Amino acid sequence: MAISDVAEYAHLTDEEVEQLGRELDAIRAEVEESRGPADAAYIRRVIRAQRLMMVASRVVMAVSAHDDRTRKPGAIAGGTVLGLAKILENMEIGHNVMHGQWDWMNDPEIHSSNWEWDTAQPAEQWKHSHNYIHHQFTNVLGHDNDVGYGVLRMAREQKWTPVSLGQPVYNALLAGLFQWGVALHDLDLERIRKMEKDPKELRRQLKQIYKKGSRQALKDYVVYPAMAGKHWRTTLAANAWANFMRNMWSYVIIFCGHFPDGALHFTEEELEDETRAEWYLRQILGAANFKGGPLLHVMSGNLGFQIEHHLFPDLPSNRYAEISVKVRALCEKYDIPYTTGPLPVQYGQALRTIMKLSLPNGMTSSNSPNPPPPEQENMIPLDRRRKSESERPTRREETGSWSRTARGAS
Amino acid sequence: MVAHGPRRLVSLRSLLVRGAQAVAADDTPDHHVDRPYAWTHDDGSLTLAPEVEALDRTRVTQCALSRVCGVCAEPLRRPVAFVGTDEERARNAFHAPPLHQVCADALVVRREVAGAWTVTTTSGFEFVRPGRDEPETRPTFQPNSLL
Numbered sequence: 001m002a003i004s005d006v007a008e009y010a011h012l013t014d015e016e017v018e019q020l021g022r023e024l025d026a027i028r029a030e031v032e033e034s035r036g037p038a039d040a041a042y043i044r045r046v047i048r049a050q051r052l053m054m055v056a057s058r059v060v061m062a063v064s065a066h067d068d069r070t071r072k073p074g075a076i077a078g079g080t081v082l083g084l085a086k087i088l089e090n091m092e093i094g095h096n097v098m099h100g101q102w103d104w105m106n107d108p109e110i111h112s113s114n115w116e117w118d119t120a121q122p123a124e125q126w127k128h129s130h131n132y133i134h135h136q137f138t139n140v141l142g143h144d145n146d147v148g149y150g151v152l153r154m155a156r157e158q159k160w161t162p163v164s165l166g167q168p169v170y171n172a173l174l175a176g177l178f179q180w181g182v183a184l185h186d187l188d189l190e191r192i193r194k195m196e197k198d199p200k201e202l203r204r205q206l207k208q209i210y211k212k213g214s215r216q217a218l219k220d221y222v223v224y225p226a227m228a229g230k231h232w233r234t235t236l237a238a239n240a241w242a243n244f245m246r247n248m249w250s251y252v253i254i255f256c257g258h259f260p261d262g263a264l265h266f267t268e269e270e271l272e273d274e275t276r277a278e279w280y281l282r283q284i285l286g287a288a289n290f291k292g293g294p295l296l297h298v299m300s301g302n303l304g305f306q307i308e309h310h311l312f313p314d315l316p317s318n319r320y321a322e323i324s325v326k327v328r329a330l331c332e333k334y335d336i337p338y339t340t341g342p343l344p345v346q347y348g349q350a351l352r353t354i355m356k357l358s359l360p361n362g363m364t365s366s367n368s369p370n371p372p373p374p375e376q377e378n379m380i381p382l383d384r385r386r387k388s389e390s391e392r393p394t395r396r397e398e399t400g401s402w403s404r405t406a407r408g409a410s
Numbered sequence: 411m412v413a414h415g416p417r418r419l420v421s422l423r424s425l426l427v428r429g430a431q432a433v434a435a436d437d438t439p440d441h442h443v444d445r446p447y448a449w450t451h452d453d454g455s456l457t458l459a460p461e462v463e464a465l466d467r468t469r470v471t472q473c474a475l476s477r478v479c480g481v482c483a484e485p486l487r488r489p490v491a492f493v494g495t496d497e498e499r500a501r502n503a504f505h506a507p508p509l510h511q512v513c514a515d516a517l518v519v520r521r522e523v524a525g526a527w528t529v530t531t532t533s534g535f536e537f538v539r540p541g542r543d544e545p546e547t548r549p550t551f552q553p554n555s556l557l
Contacts, residue, residue: 018541018542018543021541021542025541032536032554098477100477100534100535102534103488103490103533103534103535103554103555104533104534104554104555105533105534105555106533106534106555106557107533108488111488111533112477112486113477113485113486113487113488113490114487114488123485124485127475127476127477127478127485128472128476128478131475131476131477132471132472132475132476135475136471136475275539275540275541275542276538276539276540276541276542277541277542279539314536314537
């Protein structure tokens with residue numbers, strides 16, 4: 001469905017779409033004005049906890065390795081805590097710091113330009129493939145590489161080929177090796193297949209991935225096992241378990257964000273003239289949340305609030321829960337779908353889509369909800385184009401020098 | 411010792427950051443300023459002028475979200491710099507994308523724009539897309555932690 005069809009789908013008048021935009025702007029402004037020491041304390045607490053978990057896991061593995069009775073349980077416990085630490089680092093810390101959610105703190109360490117996360121993909125490539133491509137072209141087929149990661153057919157509009165029959169296998173491989181799938185994400189496999197990728201840029205990116213990936217592999221599969229001496233195999237297995245845990249978890253969370261029933265795909269080619277309100281609308285319609293307690297949300301990088309994350313990707317993640325209450329109320333007010341459900345249900349729907357789309361469209365039915373019928377017969381299509389210079393109000397002449405004061409800077 | 415420990419750590423950290431910035435400054439060749447990324451269009455045309463229209467809109471969004479410099483297209487570092495007219499500075503809403511400080515400094519001394527732009531540095535910024543009825547037709551950048 002093209003973004004231009006959203007108007008009919010949502011039954012909103014031109015003015016209602018803009019009013020929705022203004023109400024979302026107000027939510028954003030409220031958080032921007034109120035973010036401060038409590039939020040900074042939150043992220044510092046999470047980072048401290050993550051580092052403590054990382055150290056504890058290494059200590060448990062090192063201490064338990066030298067006794068036959070404790071080696072195996074120690075490796076399982078240590079590996080599991082290490083896996084949880086990696087999940088926390090990738091999801092709640094790395095992903096959100098690289099969005100610039102904490103740049104306002106003016107902390108040189110917790111800054112989008114300085115953070116390098118504990119996974120094989122170089123931060124620079126993630127910021128391009130995720131922050132720009134995925135967040136700017138959310139669910140736009142042919143643009144957003146998150147729609148199937150270049151290996152899975154995730155929308156009925158995508159062409160079926162016999163290769164799609166292998167989707168269940170590709171999906172299992174992608175889940176288990178997710179770190180490496182993400183590492184290759186910015187290469188844009190689709191463009192490589194079509195021979196459209198600049199070979200020079202491809203070489204540069206591969207070199208960067210090799211450098212980061214080999215450092216990660218060296219750390220987890222050579223250096224730490226070597227430190228365990230003759231019990232290196234146990235440490236290596238524990239590290240592999242930790243990475244597998246992180247891979248599976250991040251895969252499930254990411255696939256729950258855009259592929260449960262109700263999250264829409266778009267086919268619009270030209271998004272340049274999209275207004276802020278339309279962009280908000282596309283983010284709401286293209287994303288899906290899942291329900292859970294505070295711990296589940298922290299371990300998911302607060303991506304259980306995927307809709308809120310897509311509306312405000314650079315607001316602090318610890319505020320998404322409170323924002324979600326207001327966004328959901330707005331969706332009810334404007335009769336816009338707000339896709340959410342328990343995590344197992346959401347993932348089940350995504351998995352069902354993967355299985356169904358391995359077959360040609362004619363052999364399966366769609367699980368996407370039908371748009372509600374128009375309220376008025378013969379409804380005239382709404383004109384959502386951006387206004388021209390002559391139609392716009394003139395710019396206000398007075399300047400806001402207050403914004404350059406210490407208060408504005410705080 | 412205890413009282414001096416954290417201060418020493420902070421000092422070491424800031425030294426490391428400054429060192430990295432100094433190295434990075436050497437890595438930012440002047441020739442990028444001749445063809446700044448966000449002012450160059452896909453067809454190779456370029457107008458280095460303070461007017462908003464001179465910017466390539468797609469590249470501005472890319473720089474904002476990928477967090478790369480609008481001059482050299484390399485990953486941003488802290489502090490983030492913005493170039494803008496006095497009006498943009500007073501409104502705290504810049505049209506040109508975020509830049510490295512060295513790239514911004516090099517850009518404002520260009521003959522074509524000398525005197526028209528000044529440099530503002532910040533740690534973070536908000537990227538604001540244009541609304542349908544607003545006077546702004548281009549996205550703007552609002553620094554949120556001025557340095």
